[in-house]
Amino acid sequence: MSRATLVVLAKEVKDNLRDRRTLMSAVLFGPLFGPVFFAIMVSIMLTRTAGQMDEPLELPVAGAEHAPNLVSWLEAQNVDVQPAPEDPQAAVRARRHDVVLVVSPDFAERFAGGEPAAVRIVADSADSRAARHSARARALIAAYGQQLAQLRVLARGLSPSLMSPIAIEEVDVATPAARSVLILGMMTYFILFAVLIGGMYLAADTTAGERDRGSLEPLLALPVGRRELVAGKLGATCAYMLASLAITLAAFTVSLRFVPFERLDMVANFGPAVAVRALLVMAPFVLFGASLLTVVASFTRSYKEAQTWLSLVLVVPTLPIAIASLYAFRPVAWMMLVPSLSQHLLITELIKGEPVPAALVVTSAASTVALGLGLAWLATRLYRREAILG
Amino acid sequence: MIEVDGLSKSFGTVRAVQEVSFSAPDGRITGLLGPNGAGKSTTLRLLYTVLRPDRGSARVDGIDIVHDPVAARRRIGVLPHGAGLYPNLTARENIRYHGQLCGLGGAALEARLDELIALLDLRDIENRRAKGFSQGQRTRVALARALVHDPQNLLLDEPSNGLDVLGTRALRALMRRLREAGRCVLFSSHVMQEVAALCDEIVIVAHGRVVATGTPQALRERTGAATLEDAFVAAIGIAEGLE
Numbered sequence: 001m002s003r004a005t006l007v008v009l010a011k012e013v014k015d016n017l018r019d020r021r022t023l024m025s026a027v028l029f030g031p032l033f034g035p036v037f038f039a040i041m042v043s044i045m046l047t048r049t050a051g052q053m054d055e056p057l058e059l060p061v062a063g064a065e066h067a068p069n070l071v072s073w074l075e076a077q078n079v080d081v082q083p084a085p086e087d088p089q090a091a092v093r094a095r096r097h098d099v100v101l102v103v104s105p106d107f108a109e110r111f112a113g114g115e116p117a118a119v120r121i122v123a124d125s126a127d128s129r130a131a132r133h134s135a136r137a138r139a140l141i142a143a144y145g146q147q148l149a150q151l152r153v154l155a156r157g158l159s160p161s162l163m164s165p166i167a168i169e170e171v172d173v174a175t176p177a178a179r180s181v182l183i184l185g186m187m188t189y190f191i192l193f194a195v196l197i198g199g200m201y202l203a204a205d206t207t208a209g210e211r212d213r214g215s216l217e218p219l220l221a222l223p224v225g226r227r228e229l230v231a232g233k234l235g236a237t238c239a240y241m242l243a244s245l246a247i248t249l250a251a252f253t254v255s256l257r258f259v260p261f262e263r264l265d266m267v268a269n270f271g272p273a274v275a276v277r278a279l280l281v282m283a284p285f286v287l288f289g290a291s292l293l294t295v296v297a298s299f300t301r302s303y304k305e306a307q308t309w310l311s312l313v314l315v316v317p318t319l320p321i322a323i324a325s326l327y328a329f330r331p332v333a334w335m336m337l338v339p340s341l342s343q344h345l346l347i348t349e350l351i352k353g354e355p356v357p358a359a360l361v362v363t364s365a366a367s368t369v370a371l372g373l374g375l376a377w378l379a380t381r382l383y384r385r386e387a388i389l390g
Numbered sequence: 391m392i393e394v395d396g397l398s399k400s401f402g403t404v405r406a407v408q409e410v411s412f413s414a415p416d417g418r419i420t421g422l423l424g425p426n427g428a429g430k431s432t433t434l435r436l437l438y439t440v441l442r443p444d445r446g447s448a449r450v451d452g453i454d455i456v457h458d459p460v461a462a463r464r465r466i467g468v469l470p471h472g473a474g475l476y477p478n479l480t481a482r483e484n485i486r487y488h489g490q491l492c493g494l495g496g497a498a499l500e501a502r503l504d505e506l507i508a509l510l511d512l513r514d515i516e517n518r519r520a521k522g523f524s525q526g527q528r529t530r531v532a533l534a535r536a537l538v539h540d541p542q543n544l545l546l547d548e549p550s551n552g553l554d555v556l557g558t559r560a561l562r563a564l565m566r567r568l569r570e571a572g573r574c575v576l577f578s579s580h581v582m583q584e585v586a587a588l589c590d591e592i593v594i595v596a597h598g599r600v601v602a603t604g605t606p607q608a609l610r611e612r613t614g615a616a617t618l619e620d621a622f623v624a625a626i627g628i629a630e631g632l633e
Contacts, residue, residue, distance in 0.1 A: 003493070004491055004493075007487070007490040007491055008491070011476075011479075011487050014479075015476055015478045015479060016478075018478040018479075018519075019478055213474035213475075213476070213477070214470070214472045214473060214474025215473075215474040215475060215476055216474075217435075217440055217468075217470040217473070218468060218469075218470055218473050218474075218488070218532065218535065218536070219488075219491075220440045221438040221439070221440060221463060221466070221468040221470065222463060222488060222491045222492060223460050223461070223463040223464035223491075223492060223493075224460070224491050225460060386440070386441050386442065389440060
C-alpha cells in the first residue's frame, strides 16, 4: 500500500468519524438494529409458539347435550368447552371464534347403532392464525374416534393392535443447534445489511459527496495516481464496514442469550468462537461490498442520487439468499462462487455446529475477493473518466 | 514555465477550446482574460490534467502533460473554480492533507503549514472546522493548500471570486511575491481591472480561441485603443459579455 493511499485512508476515516450521521448509521444503528430487532422478534415468536401448546383450546360446542361423553373427554384433554354461538358459520366468518364444533342431533342414535356419528368442524382455512386451533380440534376428535374404535374391537374379543397394522416411529437426527438454524438462518440477512450500511455513507461521501463539495477537483490535480486515491477511499470504506461487522457479530452473541430457544428444544450455537469464525468467513465480502458501493456511487451525479441508489444496492446481496432459501440449498462447490450466498451458507453451517470443509471456505473467500478486486478495478476506471468531475 | 501548444477540447458538439497556444514564463504574472464561457476554465483544467486534450499538448517546466501527467502535476499548484474544503476538517488539517499527498510530512510539513498560515493570515481560523467558513476564508485556505508543496507554477481559476477588498489586496500581494520569487503565475479572470492591475502578460480568449496576446502596453498599441478595456473589446470583437 502506497503512502498516498494510507494518507487518503486515514483522512477519510477521521473525516467521517467527525460526521455524526455517518457514525450513527455505520457503528450504531446499522450494526445494532439487527441483533436487537432479531432477538425481540424471535423471543416473541418462540414464547407464543411454546405458550400455545400449553394453553387450553377454546372450543364452542353446539349440541353438546347429544354427546356428553365426547364433551367430558375433550375437557379432560385441556379443552375449554364453551356454549356455541347462534350461527356457528357466521361467528367463524366474523372471526369471533377460531373453530366451532357442531354435534348433529342424531349423534347418540347413530353412535348406538354402530354407524359413523357425525360432528362438524367449522373453521376458516384462510385464517392462518386460527388454522392451528382447528387442526388441534380435528386431531383431538380423530384421537377420540380411534380410542372408541379400539374399545369396540376389544369388545368383540379381538386385539386392538389389529387397528394399527403399521407402527410409525420417527427418529429426529437434528441436534438442538441444527433445529435452531430454521430461525437463525435469517441472521445472515441482518449481518449483510449491517456490513453494507457501515460502508454506505462513506461510499457516497468519498465519491459523489466529494464532487458536490468541490473538493474532488483539487484532489485530482495533486501528483497522486487515481489508483492510489481509489485504493485509499476503498480502504476507509472497508474499515468502517469491518467495524460494523465486528460490532454486529458481538451484539448477536449477547442478544441471542436472551432468546428462550430452550423452550422449543433448540440451542443457539453463536458464542464468541462461532462469531470469530463468522467474522473471518464474512471478511472477504467487505471488500466486495465496498467496491460495489463505490462503483455505484461513482456513476451518480450527486450525493442525494448516490444515497438513493446505494439504498437499493443494500437489497442486492440478499437476493441470492432469498432464492437459495426457496430451494433449501445445502452448500456445494459452485454456490461458493456467489458472494453473499456463499457467506450465508457457510455461516449457517457454523451455527449448526457442523464441520465446514476448508475447500468451501477457501473457494468462497477466493471468489469473493476476486470479484471484489474486479469491481475495485472498475471503480478506478471510473475515476479516470473526465465525467467523474460531473 | 508553461508552454501551451495547439490545445483543443470539445464536449460533444461544443468546441470549448480550439488550437490554444501561448506561454506563461517564470517570474511573470500571466492573465487569461475573456468573457464568460470563452474557454478559460477549460484551458486551465486541461493544464492541470483533470481533462485530457483532444489535440495538442502543453509542457510544464518541460514536462509533457499528456505523457506524464503525474510529474506535471508535481510542478503545479492549483486553485480550481469554487475550490471546496472538507467541512469536518480544520483549516490546518485541510492544508496538511494536500501536503501529505504531495509527499511532505513530519516537522518540515508542520513548518510549512505555519509559514502558509502566517502568509495567508489564517491564524485565527487555523484550528476551526471549515464548515462555517466565509467564501473569503475558504479561498484563502484553498490558496494555502495550492501552495503547500511550494510549486514552481501556480494556476488560479477566477481567484478573486467572493473575496472582499482586503482579501483581493492580500491575493494580489501574494501573487506579486510569487513573481518576485521567480515563479510562474497563470490566472484566469473576466474582470478587466484585475487583469490590468496585475498582469505582465495578457492572453485574451474568446469563443475558445486566443485572439490576442502581449503586455498591456503592446495590446493597447496593437489595437490602437486608448485604454486596455477598449483594446479588449476590439480584440474580442464584441461588446457583450463584459462586466
